[in-house]
Amino acid sequence: MTPFRDLVHPAAGTALISEWITGTAERTRAAADAVAEEWAAGEWPSALLSQHVFRATDGTGLLFYAQWTSDEEHLTWARARRGALVSRVDALVPGIGRPGLHRTRLHRSVVHDGGRPPGALAVTRTTAGTVVAAPGLLAAHVHLTKDGQESFVVEEWADAAFFGAAVRTGTRTAKRYTLHHSFLNDHEGEAV
Known part of the structure; x- marks a missing residue:
């Protein structure tokens, strides 16, 4: 698995984090593949630096991590193009839940x-933003929402x-993820 720090684009003015709830492993894979096909076939906005x-x-859903040059650039694209992209995915996988988009910054x-490549990636949503050491934790990357809350x-x-083991001891309540696709700002999608 690619270390998360290698996915962070240094020119990112904003990092968008959102979750799609699909319910089953089959629907999750179908939605991920549909998004990958849409990005591979579509025109990339120059302000989109990466989409992971x-x-x-x-098997319950997807997590998106997108890096844009700014919130304004993302909002301009979203008003013009996001609806068409999402509706094509929804036609293939109806009923996806989307609890919301979070504008953050690393x-x-x-x-x-x-020195070690990660074998697992986990994401926790919290108000504290603290990093608690644990055996096997290689790195942690804290993203704050724009209001800092x-x-x-x-x-x-x-x-x-x-x-x-960290979940069983109660020190973690995060959800575990694996990278499905990365799209980089050179406009060449890299399937992982």
Whole structure:
């Protein structure tokens, strides 16, 4: 798995995090593949630096992490083009739940072991934005919402067993994801 820190674009003015609830592993994969096809076939806005699509390992949905040059550029594109893209995906996978989009900015990263590739990725939504060390935690990346009231912590774990142990001990309540596709600002989609 690609380290999350390698997915962070240095020119990003905003990082958008959103979740799609699909319900089953089959619907999750179908929605992820439909998004990948739409991005591969469509015209990329120059302000979109990267788009990463993660599948929940429990099969219940997708997590999107998009980096744009600014919120204004994203809003301009969304008003003009997002509806068409989403409606084509919805035609293939109807009934996707979309609880909302979160505008964030990478606040800080804590890297405990930068030499090992992660075996698991987890995302926690919290108000504290704290990073709690745990065995097997390689790195954590804290994203703050624009108002500073919420944070999303993206964690890189050595493997799923370490993450599972942290969940069992009650130190983590995050959801685990795996990277499905990455689209980079060079307009060439890279399927992972």
